[in-house]
Amino acid sequence: MSLDLLLALFIGAALFGVGIYGALSQTNLVMIMMGVELILAGALVNLVAFWRFLHPDSYAGQMFVLIVMTVMALEMAVGFGVAIARFRTKGSVEMEEAQELKG
DSSP states (O other): OOOHHHHHHHHHHHHHHHHHHHHHHOOBBBHHHHHHHHHHHHHHHHHHHHHHHTTTOSSSHHHHHHHHHHHHHHHHHHHHHHHHHHHHHHSOGGGGOOEEEEG
């Protein structure tokens, strides 16, 4: 395993860890979404690192990265839509006060 791959995996793991901490420790909806984005970014960095160092001539890794980036964009659009709607109606985006969002 090369040093570049290890460095990329370390950075991806660090992003994933910070994202997990951010998503689980915050009560603000926007901060939780930022944590989820860091989790997805960490997974994406690891995915790109494995693709680049193991199968650089295959296009499957690039397509999977595009799919993950699309999911990230959709998650942020839906999340911010919910946050804006919640803020306009209740004046707060704290998850502890959002009991009516339960299914």
